Amino acid sequence: MNLPKIAHVRAFVVRGGGADYHDQGEGHWIDDHIATPMSRYPEYRQSRQSFGINVLGTLVVEIEATDGTIGFAVTTGGEPACYIVEKHLARFLEGRSPTEYEKIWDQMYFSTQYYGRKGLVVNALSGVDLALWDLLGKLRGEPVYHMLGGAVRDELQFYATGARPDLAQQMGFIGGKMPLHHGPAEGEEGLHRNIAELAEMRSRVGPDFWLMLDCWMALDVNYATRLAQRAHEHGLKWIEEALSPDDYWGYAELKRNAPTGMLVTTGEHEATRWGFRMLLEMDCCDIIQPDVGWCGGVTELIKISALADARGKLVVPHGSSVYSYHFVITRHNSPFAEFLMMAPKADEVVPMFHPQLLGEPIPENGRMRASALDRPGFGVELNRDIALHRPYTH
Ligand SMILES: C[C@H](O)[C@H](O)[C@@H](O)[C@@H](O)C(=O)O
Numbered sequence: 312m313n314l315p316k317i318a319h320v321r322a323f324v325v326r327g328g329g330a331d332y333h334d335q336g337e338g339h340w341i342d343d344h345i346a347t348p349m350s351r352y353p354e355y356r357q358s359r360q361s362f363g364i365n366v367l368g369t370l371v372v373e374i375e376a377t378d379g380t381i382g383f384a385v386t387t388g389g390e391p392a393c394y395i396v397e398k399h400l401a402r403f404l405e406g407r408s409p410t411e412y413e414k415i416w417d418q419m420y421f422s423t424q425y426y427g428r429k430g431l432v433v434n435a436l437s438g439v440d441l442a443l444w445d446l447l448g449k450l451r452g453e454p455v456y457h458m459l460g461g462a463v464r465d466e467l468q469f470y471a472t473g474a475r476p477d478l479a480q481q482m483g484f485i486g487g488k489m490p491l492h493h494g495p496a497e498g499e500e501g502l503h504r505n506i507a508e509l510a511e512m513r514s515r516v517g518p519d520f521w522l523m524l525d526c527w528m529a530l531d532v533n534y535a536t537r538l539a540q541r542a543h544e545h546g547l548k549w550i551e552e553a554l555s556p557d558d559y560w561g562y563a564e565l566k567r568n569a570p571t572g573m574l575v576t577t578g579e580h581e582a583t584r585w586g587f588r589m590l591l592e593m594d595c596c597d598i599i600q601p602d603v604g605w606c607g608g609v610t611e612l613i614k615i616s617a618l619a620d621a622r623g624k625l626v627v628p629h630g631s632s633v634y635s636y637h638f639v640i641t642r643h644n645s646p647f648a649e650f651l652m653m654a655p656k657a658d659e660v661v662p663m664f665h666p667q668l669l670g671e672p673i674p675e676n677g678r679m680r681a682s683a684l685d686r687p688g689f690g691v692e693l694n695r696d697i698a699l700h701r702p703y704t705h
Protein backbone atom coordinates (compact mmCIF):
# COMPACT_ATOMS: atom_id res chain seq x y z
CA MET A 312 0.00 0.00 0.00
CA ASN A 313 1.79 3.15 -1.19
CA LEU A 314 1.01 6.38 0.58
CA PRO A 315 1.25 9.74 -1.22
CA LYS A 316 4.75 11.22 -1.21
CA ILE A 317 5.78 14.37 0.64
CA ALA A 318 5.38 17.35 -1.68
CA HIS A 319 6.10 20.42 0.44
CA VAL A 320 7.62 21.29 3.82
CA ARG A 321 6.88 24.76 5.19
CA ALA A 322 7.94 26.47 8.41
CA PHE A 323 6.18 29.36 10.14
CA VAL A 324 6.66 31.54 13.20
CA VAL A 325 3.81 32.30 15.60
CA ARG A 326 4.01 34.63 18.59
CA GLY A 327 1.98 34.73 21.80
CA GLY A 328 1.84 31.59 23.92
CA GLY A 329 1.15 28.25 22.32
CA ALA A 330 4.15 25.97 22.10
CA ASP A 331 6.39 28.80 23.30
CA TYR A 332 4.31 28.76 26.43
CA HIS A 333 6.58 31.17 28.33
CA ASP A 334 5.51 33.87 25.86
CA GLN A 335 2.67 35.18 28.04
CA GLY A 336 1.33 38.60 29.02
CA GLU A 337 1.96 40.60 32.21
CA GLY A 338 1.09 39.11 35.59
CA HIS A 339 1.23 35.45 34.57
CA TRP A 340 2.36 33.04 37.32
CA ILE A 341 4.91 31.55 34.88
CA ASP A 342 6.95 34.78 34.91
CA ASP A 343 6.76 35.77 38.56
CA HIS A 344 10.20 35.85 40.18
CA ILE A 345 11.04 32.24 39.27
CA ALA A 346 14.58 31.09 40.06
CA THR A 347 16.78 30.47 37.03
CA PRO A 348 20.51 30.35 36.24
CA MET A 349 20.16 34.08 35.45
CA SER A 350 18.90 34.88 38.97
CA ARG A 351 22.49 35.60 40.01
CA TYR A 352 22.00 38.88 38.13
CA PRO A 353 19.49 41.02 40.09
CA GLU A 354 18.31 42.80 36.97
CA TYR A 355 17.15 39.45 35.54
CA ARG A 356 15.67 38.02 38.74
CA GLN A 357 12.05 39.19 38.64
CA SER A 358 11.15 38.14 35.11
CA ARG A 359 12.41 35.35 32.87
CA GLN A 360 11.20 37.34 29.87
CA SER A 361 13.73 40.04 30.88
CA PHE A 362 16.53 37.67 29.87
CA GLY A 363 14.71 36.32 26.83
CA ILE A 364 12.95 33.09 27.80
CA ASN A 365 10.33 33.92 25.15
CA VAL A 366 12.71 35.26 22.51
CA LEU A 367 12.19 32.43 20.01
CA GLY A 368 8.42 32.04 19.65
CA THR A 369 6.64 29.02 18.24
CA LEU A 370 7.79 27.03 15.21
CA VAL A 371 4.96 25.60 13.11
CA VAL A 372 6.03 22.87 10.68
CA GLU A 373 3.63 21.92 7.89
CA ILE A 374 4.22 18.87 5.67
CA GLU A 375 1.91 18.57 2.64
CA ALA A 376 1.55 15.29 0.76
CA THR A 377 0.96 15.05 -3.00
CA ASP A 378 -2.74 14.37 -2.36
CA GLY A 379 -3.06 17.64 -0.40
CA THR A 380 -3.17 16.06 3.07
CA ILE A 381 -1.32 18.26 5.57
CA GLY A 382 0.39 17.14 8.77
CA PHE A 383 1.66 19.79 11.15
CA ALA A 384 3.18 20.29 14.57
CA VAL A 385 4.19 23.14 16.87
CA THR A 386 7.23 23.46 19.13
CA THR A 387 9.59 26.11 20.45
CA GLY A 388 11.91 27.53 17.83
CA GLY A 389 10.63 30.59 16.04
CA GLU A 390 12.42 32.20 13.11
CA PRO A 391 15.86 30.54 13.47
CA ALA A 392 14.17 27.15 13.55
CA CYS A 393 12.26 28.10 10.39
CA TYR A 394 15.59 28.71 8.70
CA ILE A 395 16.90 25.28 9.69
CA VAL A 396 13.70 23.55 8.53
CA GLU A 397 13.45 25.36 5.17
CA LYS A 398 17.14 25.63 4.23
CA HIS A 399 18.47 22.36 5.64
CA LEU A 400 15.93 19.74 6.78
CA ALA A 401 13.29 20.00 4.03
CA ARG A 402 15.64 18.39 1.48
CA PHE A 403 15.44 15.07 3.36
CA LEU A 404 11.63 14.95 3.14
CA GLU A 405 10.38 16.33 -0.17
CA GLY A 406 9.78 13.56 -2.69
CA ARG A 407 10.03 10.87 0.00
CA SER A 408 7.39 8.64 1.57
CA PRO A 409 6.17 9.69 5.05
CA THR A 410 6.67 6.06 6.10
CA GLU A 411 10.45 6.59 5.97
CA TYR A 412 10.54 8.46 9.26
CA GLU A 413 13.50 6.44 10.59
CA LYS A 414 15.75 7.21 7.61
CA ILE A 415 14.52 10.82 7.49
CA TRP A 416 15.29 11.25 11.20
CA ASP A 417 18.77 9.77 10.74
CA GLN A 418 19.55 12.09 7.83
CA MET A 419 18.16 15.17 9.62
CA TYR A 420 20.20 14.44 12.74
CA PHE A 421 23.53 13.49 11.19
CA SER A 422 23.42 16.22 8.57
CA THR A 423 23.08 18.82 11.37
CA GLN A 424 25.31 17.08 13.94
CA TYR A 425 28.17 19.46 13.18
CA TYR A 426 26.13 22.36 14.53
CA GLY A 427 23.21 20.74 16.33
CA ARG A 428 22.90 17.71 18.69
CA LYS A 429 20.79 19.56 21.25
CA GLY A 430 18.74 22.76 21.74
CA LEU A 431 17.31 24.77 18.86
CA VAL A 432 18.42 22.45 16.05
CA VAL A 433 16.90 19.38 17.72
CA ASN A 434 13.78 21.44 18.51
CA ALA A 435 13.46 22.11 14.76
CA LEU A 436 14.14 18.46 13.94
CA SER A 437 11.56 17.43 16.56
CA GLY A 438 8.98 19.72 14.99
CA VAL A 439 9.53 18.08 11.61
CA ASP A 440 9.32 14.59 13.12
CA LEU A 441 6.08 15.41 14.96
CA ALA A 442 4.55 16.86 11.79
CA LEU A 443 5.59 13.71 9.93
CA TRP A 444 3.82 11.47 12.48
CA ASP A 445 0.77 13.74 12.25
CA LEU A 446 0.77 13.42 8.45
CA LEU A 447 1.22 9.64 8.65
CA GLY A 448 -1.73 9.36 11.02
CA LYS A 449 -3.89 11.55 8.82
CA LEU A 450 -2.99 9.53 5.71
CA ARG A 451 -3.64 6.23 7.50
CA GLY A 452 -6.71 7.49 9.37
CA GLU A 453 -5.12 6.49 12.70
CA PRO A 454 -4.30 8.40 15.90
CA VAL A 455 -0.58 8.46 16.65
CA TYR A 456 -1.06 6.42 19.83
CA HIS A 457 -2.43 3.53 17.75
CA MET A 458 0.73 3.61 15.62
CA LEU A 459 2.82 3.54 18.83
CA GLY A 460 1.28 0.28 20.00
CA GLY A 461 -2.04 1.35 21.47
CA ALA A 462 -3.19 2.38 24.93
CA VAL A 463 -1.91 0.37 27.91
CA ARG A 464 -4.54 2.00 30.18
CA ASP A 465 -8.01 3.48 29.70
CA GLU A 466 -7.09 6.99 30.72
CA LEU A 467 -4.28 9.43 31.36
CA GLN A 468 -3.87 10.95 34.81
CA PHE A 469 -2.14 14.28 35.23
CA TYR A 470 -0.25 16.30 37.75
CA ALA A 471 -0.54 20.07 37.31
CA THR A 472 2.35 22.54 37.04
CA GLY A 473 1.55 26.00 38.29
CA ALA A 474 1.37 28.40 41.18
CA ARG A 475 -1.71 26.83 42.81
CA PRO A 476 -1.41 23.14 43.70
CA ASP A 477 -4.28 23.70 46.16
CA LEU A 478 -6.60 24.58 43.29
CA ALA A 479 -5.17 21.73 41.20
CA GLN A 480 -6.11 19.36 44.00
CA GLN A 481 -9.70 20.60 43.92
CA MET A 482 -9.69 20.11 40.12
CA GLY A 483 -8.80 16.42 40.47
CA PHE A 484 -5.12 16.44 39.54
CA ILE A 485 -2.90 13.86 41.27
CA GLY A 486 -0.31 16.40 42.31
CA GLY A 487 0.96 19.94 41.97
CA LYS A 488 4.41 21.10 40.85
CA MET A 489 5.37 24.62 41.88
CA PRO A 490 8.10 26.80 40.43
CA LEU A 491 10.96 27.54 42.83
CA HIS A 492 11.12 31.29 43.41
CA HIS A 493 14.51 31.84 45.07
CA GLY A 494 17.97 30.67 44.07
CA PRO A 495 21.38 30.58 45.75
CA ALA A 496 22.00 34.28 45.05
CA GLU A 497 19.25 35.11 47.54
CA GLY A 498 21.08 33.24 50.31
CA GLU A 499 19.58 31.76 53.45
CA GLU A 500 16.68 34.20 53.36
CA GLY A 501 15.71 32.88 49.95
CA LEU A 502 16.03 29.27 51.08
CA HIS A 503 13.80 29.99 54.09
CA ARG A 504 11.23 31.61 51.79
CA ASN A 505 11.28 28.59 49.47
CA ILE A 506 10.62 26.26 52.38
CA ALA A 507 7.97 28.55 53.87
CA GLU A 508 6.09 28.56 50.53
CA LEU A 509 6.22 24.77 50.41
CA ALA A 510 5.12 24.43 54.04
CA GLU A 511 2.21 26.79 53.48
CA MET A 512 1.07 24.87 50.41
CA ARG A 513 1.39 21.60 52.30
CA SER A 514 -0.89 23.04 55.00
CA ARG A 515 -3.50 23.75 52.30
CA VAL A 516 -3.41 20.38 50.52
CA GLY A 517 -2.98 18.00 53.46
CA PRO A 518 -0.39 15.25 53.92
CA ASP A 519 -0.96 13.01 50.89
CA PHE A 520 -1.30 15.24 47.81
CA TRP A 521 1.86 15.21 45.71
CA LEU A 522 3.87 18.41 45.93
CA MET A 523 6.93 18.94 43.74
CA LEU A 524 9.38 21.79 43.17
CA ASP A 525 10.62 22.75 39.71
CA CYS A 526 14.03 24.41 40.03
CA TRP A 527 14.58 25.20 36.33
CA MET A 528 18.38 24.63 36.32
CA ALA A 529 18.88 27.34 38.96
CA LEU A 530 20.81 25.62 41.75
CA ASP A 531 24.14 24.12 42.73
CA VAL A 532 24.54 20.71 44.37
CA ASN A 533 24.97 22.08 47.88
CA TYR A 534 21.94 24.36 47.73
CA ALA A 535 19.80 21.65 46.09
CA THR A 536 20.85 19.15 48.76
CA ARG A 537 19.98 21.54 51.59
CA LEU A 538 16.69 22.45 49.92
CA ALA A 539 15.81 18.75 49.51
CA GLN A 540 16.66 17.95 53.10
CA ARG A 541 14.60 20.89 54.45
CA ALA A 542 11.73 20.12 52.05
CA HIS A 543 11.62 16.49 53.10
CA GLU A 544 9.74 17.30 56.29
CA HIS A 545 7.02 18.82 54.13
CA GLY A 546 6.71 15.71 52.00
CA LEU A 547 8.28 16.96 48.78
CA LYS A 548 7.73 14.18 46.23
CA TRP A 549 10.41 15.27 43.78
CA ILE A 550 12.96 17.97 43.18
CA GLU A 551 13.05 18.78 39.46
CA GLU A 552 15.83 20.05 37.21
CA ALA A 553 17.85 21.46 40.09
CA LEU A 554 21.12 21.78 38.11
CA SER A 555 22.47 22.66 34.69
CA PRO A 556 21.55 19.96 32.12
CA ASP A 557 25.28 19.53 31.49
CA ASP A 558 26.10 18.75 35.13
CA TYR A 559 25.62 14.96 34.98
CA TRP A 560 28.14 14.61 37.82
CA GLY A 561 26.18 17.04 40.00
CA TYR A 562 22.91 15.20 39.40
CA ALA A 563 24.55 11.90 40.34
CA GLU A 564 25.78 13.50 43.58
CA LEU A 565 22.39 15.10 44.31
CA LYS A 566 20.66 11.77 43.78
CA ARG A 567 23.07 10.13 46.22
CA ASN A 568 22.43 12.95 48.74
CA ALA A 569 18.65 13.16 48.38
CA PRO A 570 16.57 12.09 51.39
CA THR A 571 15.30 8.51 51.22
CA GLY A 572 12.02 8.42 49.33
CA MET A 573 12.42 11.78 47.59
CA LEU A 574 12.71 11.54 43.81
CA VAL A 575 15.23 13.46 41.71
CA THR A 576 13.97 14.28 38.21
CA THR A 577 15.32 16.05 35.14
CA GLY A 578 15.58 15.93 31.36
CA GLU A 579 13.31 18.54 29.79
CA HIS A 580 16.35 20.34 28.35
CA GLU A 581 18.18 17.12 27.44
CA ALA A 582 18.06 15.69 23.91
CA THR A 583 18.45 12.44 21.97
CA ARG A 584 19.07 8.85 23.09
CA TRP A 585 22.70 9.76 23.73
CA GLY A 586 21.91 12.53 26.18
CA PHE A 587 19.41 10.40 28.06
CA ARG A 588 21.80 7.44 28.03
CA MET A 589 24.23 9.66 29.93
CA LEU A 590 21.55 10.62 32.51
CA LEU A 591 20.58 6.96 32.95
CA GLU A 592 24.02 5.38 33.01
CA MET A 593 25.38 7.99 35.45
CA ASP A 594 22.33 7.37 37.67
CA CYS A 595 21.42 11.06 37.65
CA CYS A 596 17.71 10.78 38.36
CA ASP A 597 14.70 8.62 39.17
CA ILE A 598 12.41 10.00 36.45
CA ILE A 599 13.48 11.37 33.07
CA GLN A 600 11.32 14.15 31.60
CA PRO A 601 12.08 14.57 27.89
CA ASP A 602 10.05 17.13 25.98
CA VAL A 603 8.94 15.41 22.78
CA GLY A 604 9.12 18.74 20.94
CA TRP A 605 12.73 19.29 22.06
CA CYS A 606 14.36 15.83 22.49
CA GLY A 607 14.09 14.61 18.88
CA GLY A 608 10.39 13.98 18.37
CA VAL A 609 8.39 10.76 18.65
CA THR A 610 10.89 8.75 16.61
CA GLU A 611 13.61 9.53 19.18
CA LEU A 612 11.38 9.37 22.26
CA ILE A 613 10.61 5.72 21.41
CA LYS A 614 14.33 4.99 21.74
CA ILE A 615 14.78 7.12 24.87
CA SER A 616 11.83 5.46 26.58
CA ALA A 617 13.14 1.96 25.85
CA LEU A 618 16.51 2.86 27.38
CA ALA A 619 14.74 4.02 30.55
CA ASP A 620 12.39 1.03 30.63
CA ALA A 621 15.35 -1.37 30.47
CA ARG A 622 16.70 0.32 33.62
CA GLY A 623 13.35 0.41 35.43
CA LYS A 624 13.11 4.18 35.19
CA LEU A 625 9.95 6.23 34.63
CA VAL A 626 9.52 8.53 31.64
CA VAL A 627 7.16 11.43 32.35
CA PRO A 628 7.52 13.78 29.39
CA HIS A 629 7.71 17.51 30.01
CA GLY A 630 4.33 19.10 29.28
CA SER A 631 3.88 19.24 25.51
CA SER A 632 0.13 18.87 25.02
CA VAL A 633 -1.12 16.21 22.62
CA TYR A 634 2.43 15.42 21.53
CA SER A 635 3.15 13.80 24.91
CA TYR A 636 -0.38 12.49 25.60
CA HIS A 637 -0.25 10.18 22.56
CA PHE A 638 3.05 8.76 23.83
CA VAL A 639 2.33 8.47 27.55
CA ILE A 640 -0.89 6.47 27.02
CA THR A 641 1.13 3.75 25.23
CA ARG A 642 3.95 3.21 27.73
CA HIS A 643 3.86 1.21 30.98
CA ASN A 644 6.77 3.24 32.36
CA SER A 645 4.87 6.48 31.80
CA PRO A 646 2.14 6.13 34.45
CA PHE A 647 1.11 9.79 34.46
CA ALA A 648 1.55 13.00 32.47
CA GLU A 649 2.24 16.68 33.09
CA PHE A 650 -0.34 19.38 32.47
CA LEU A 651 0.91 22.96 32.47
CA MET A 652 -1.66 25.36 33.89
CA MET A 653 -1.57 28.17 31.36
CA ALA A 654 -4.30 30.32 32.92
CA PRO A 655 -2.47 33.38 34.34
CA LYS A 656 -3.52 32.63 37.93
CA ALA A 657 -3.39 28.82 37.48
CA ASP A 658 -7.04 28.83 38.55
CA GLU A 659 -8.67 27.15 35.55
CA VAL A 660 -7.89 24.43 33.03
CA VAL A 661 -7.23 25.90 29.59
CA PRO A 662 -5.65 24.11 26.59
CA MET A 663 -1.87 24.01 27.08
CA PHE A 664 -0.96 25.34 23.66
CA HIS A 665 -3.86 27.79 23.40
CA PRO A 666 -4.66 29.41 20.96
CA GLN A 667 -2.67 27.46 18.36
CA LEU A 668 -4.41 24.04 18.29
CA LEU A 669 -8.06 23.56 17.37
CA GLY A 670 -9.59 20.57 19.16
CA GLU A 671 -6.83 20.42 21.79
CA PRO A 672 -8.13 18.09 24.53
CA ILE A 673 -7.91 19.10 28.21
CA PRO A 674 -8.04 16.97 31.36
CA GLU A 675 -11.39 16.66 33.13
CA ASN A 676 -11.07 16.04 36.86
CA GLY A 677 -7.33 15.64 36.22
CA ARG A 678 -7.86 12.80 33.77
CA MET A 679 -8.29 12.19 30.06
CA ARG A 680 -9.77 9.06 28.51
CA ALA A 681 -7.74 7.41 25.74
CA SER A 682 -10.79 7.82 23.52
CA ALA A 683 -10.27 11.62 23.69
CA LEU A 684 -7.26 11.00 21.44
CA ASP A 685 -9.22 9.01 18.84
CA ARG A 686 -8.72 11.27 15.85
CA PRO A 687 -6.16 10.88 13.04
CA GLY A 688 -2.61 12.00 13.72
CA PHE A 689 -2.31 14.00 16.92
CA GLY A 690 -5.98 14.81 16.55
CA VAL A 691 -5.70 18.57 16.34
CA GLU A 692 -5.79 21.17 13.58
CA LEU A 693 -3.82 24.39 13.31
CA ASN A 694 -5.76 27.53 14.18
CA ARG A 695 -5.33 29.44 10.94
CA ASP A 696 -6.89 32.56 12.40
CA ILE A 697 -3.61 33.29 14.18
CA ALA A 698 -0.87 35.22 12.40
CA LEU A 699 1.38 32.69 10.64
CA HIS A 700 4.58 34.21 9.27
CA ARG A 701 6.81 32.27 6.84
CA PRO A 702 10.19 34.03 7.05
CA TYR A 703 12.08 31.75 4.65
CA THR A 704 11.29 29.58 1.62
CA HIS A 705 13.31 27.03 -0.36
C1 LIG B 1 7.45 25.99 35.91
C2 LIG B 1 8.84 25.89 35.32
O1 LIG B 1 9.56 27.02 35.77
C3 LIG B 1 8.84 25.92 33.81
O2 LIG B 1 8.27 27.11 33.35
C4 LIG B 1 8.08 24.74 33.26
O3 LIG B 1 7.62 24.94 31.99
C5 LIG B 1 8.88 23.45 33.13
O4 LIG B 1 10.07 23.40 33.83
C6 LIG B 1 7.99 22.28 33.51
O5 LIG B 1 8.50 21.29 34.04
O6 LIG B 1 6.77 22.39 33.20
Ligand SMILES: [Mg+2]
Binds near residue numbers: 551
Ligand atom coordinates in the same frame (compact mmCIF):
# COMPACT_ATOMS: atom_id res chain seq x y z
MG1 LIG C 1 10.48 21.44 34.62
